[in-house]
Amino acid sequence: MKLSRKYPLNALRVFEAVARHASFSRAGEELGMTQTAVSYQIKLLEETLGERLFLRQPRQIVPTAVAERMLPPVTKAFDLLDEAIGQARQVSNRTLEIHSSPTFAAFWLARNLGSFQLECPDIAVRLLRATKITDFNRDPADVGIRWGVGPWPDHDCHLLGRFSFEPMLSPALARSFGPIERPEDLLKLPILGARQTSWLRWFASVGIEAPDLSGHTRHDYVEQDLCANAALAGQGVALLNHLFYADDLASGRLVAALGRACRDEIGAWLVFPPSRRNTAKIRAFRHWITTAVAADMARTEPEGVMDVG
Amino acid sequence: MKLSRKYPLNALRVFEAVARHASFSRAGEELGMTQTAVSYQIKLLEETLGERLFLRQPRQIVPTAVAERMLPPVTKAFDLLDEAIGQARQVSNRTLEIHSSPTFAAFWLARNLGSFQLECPDIAVRLLRATKITDFNRDPADVGIRWGVGPWPDHDCHLLGRFSFEPMLSPALARSFGPIERPEDLLKLPILGARQTSWLRWFASVGIEAPDLSGHTRHDYVEQDLCANAALAGQGVALLNHLFYADDLASGRLVAALGRACRDEIGAWLVFPPSRRNTAKIRAFRHWITTAVAADMARTEPEGVMDVG
C-alpha cells in the first residue's frame, strides 16, 4: 500500500478553489461552505504537507511558491475528474437499457418506442427481451418491464396497467368450425396456451369454474405472441390481450370468439432499482411509458370488461 | 457554484483501486480498509452517478462500459495529484528558510552552516536576517533564530544556549588608554551600545550596581556586530559574546578589558510553528543546530563565567 496515496482529497479541492480566488471567503461561496470550513481544510492540507500554502496577510492571502507549483497539476486533475464524472453522468443519462418481457417488447414497445424517442431525442434506447427475470445486480439493465402479478420486493415497481383479454381465433378457423354461441363450444377447439392461469380466469368469468383443459396441452405456448401466431395460422383459439391485438381484430385477421372480455391480476409493470429512482432518464421513461400505455389502453380496451382475480 | 463539482472524491479513489484489481477485497487491502468500506464507497459513487459501475457476478465483479470509460481519466487525475503532492512534500523538505537574528546569522550561522549542508546535502538553505521578529503567518520562514529572553507563546521554542560575554576593545585603544585595573576604569572609555541591559548586568556582576552610563549614548548601536566593528576600529569598549568573538580575542584583534565574563538571561533560541514540528527538515535542522551550538560553546566559552539575571 502506497502511503503516498494518503492525503486529504477534499482539502485539495478546496485548495484549488482558494488558489483561484485568492480568498478563503470567495472559495467558500463557490464551494457552498463557510469560510471557517475553508480555513480548516487549508490548514489540514498545510499540516499534511508540512508546508505553508498561503501567507496570511492583512486583507489578502498570498500563495507560497509551493502552492503555485502545486496549482496547475491539481487544477488539471480536477478538470479530468470533472469531465470523467460529467461524461459518466451523460452517458448514463443518454442510453437507456430496457429489459422487457418478450411479448410486451415485441407488441407494444417495438411499436411505440418511437414516440419516446421523439420526446427525448437525447436518450438512446436499447431494448432487450428478458428471457428470465431481470436481476439488476447482474445485468446492465436500467429498467425492466415485467409481465406478472407484482410488485416485487426490493424494486421500485409501477403498474402500467392490467389489460383485458379474450379468446381470439382466425376467421378461417371460425368459419370452418361454425358459430360459437356458448363458452363451452370453445372446448371443442384447440386451446392454445392452455396452461395459462388466465384461461381459468376467463372461463370462470363466463360461468365455467373448472373447465377440463387436460386435452389441450399439445399447444402449450408460454409466450402470448407464440399463441397469437398459432391462432393467426388457424391452429386454435388463443387468449390474447386487446392491447396487443386490437389491430388484428380491427383488420379482421383475428376475430373474437364470443365477445366476452375479462381482466385478471396480471399486469405490466415498470421496475427498476430504487437507488436509481431519481436519474433523469428513468424519470423521463417512467413518465412517458405511464402516459403512453394509458393512452393506448383508452384506444384498445373494449367496453364491458369483467374484472376477475 | 458548479454543482458538477459535487461528487465523492474518496469514492473515486476507491473506484480507481477497485477497477485496477477487479475486486473489492483486493482494493480494500491496498487502501488499508475493509471490503465493507469499499463496497460502501462504490455504492455511494454509483448512486451519485445514477449508474452501476460494476456488475456483481458470483465470484467476481465486472466493470460496466461506464466504468471502463471513466477509469483512464480518473487514473490520470490521481497520478497528477500524487505527483503534485509528492513534489510539494519534496520541495518543502528540500529547502529550509531561516530567519535569524542578524548577529547570530552573520557570526555563527554564516560560519557554521556548511557543516549542516554536509550533514544534509538534500536540504537547500536560505538564510535571511530578521530585522523584526518573524511572524510565521506572514513570512515564508520555516524556522527562526531569536536572540532574547524567550520563550515566546504559540511557538515551539528551543533554547540553544546562553552565552558569556565581557567588555572587549581593540589592543590599540587599550594601549593608548593604559592599564585597566578596576571595572570603574571602563567608564572612562566610550561605552559602545550603552543602552543594552547586558551592560547593567555586567557591571552588577563586578559589583557596580548603578553605573552612570548617561554620557555614553553617542554610540548607541543595537546590534552586537555593529558594536564589535566600532570596537575593532578603536572607538570604544563593547560587550561581546565569546561565541562570536573568541577568534578575535585569540588572534589579538580584540582584547578583554578585565577578564571578567558573565552570562545573563538572554539567549539564542530556535523557534518554529508547532504545526510543523515534525517535518523532516525541521527535525534535521533542530538536531544539527543543537549539537553544533553546544560544541561551539564548549570551544569558545571561557572558565569562571558568572551567571546573572
Place this chain on the structure above:
DNA sequence: TTCATGCATAAGCTCTCTTGATGGGCGCAG
C-alpha cells in the same frame, strides 16, 4: 454435500467536518 470465496447488509461507533459565534488586524472613509 461441505467448504471457501467474495460481496451485501445491519448496527454502532469514531472522528472528520461543518456551522455559528466571536475576536483581532488592517485598510478605508469620513
Place this chain on the structure above:
DNA sequence: CTGCGCCCATCAAGAGAGCTTATGCATGAA
C-alpha cells in the same frame, strides 16, 4: 485619527460521513 467593514483565526458544539465488526447469501470447487 477614529469608527466601520473586510477578512481570516479560533472555539465549542453538533451532525453525519465513513469505517468496522458481525453476519448472511450465493456460488463454485472439492
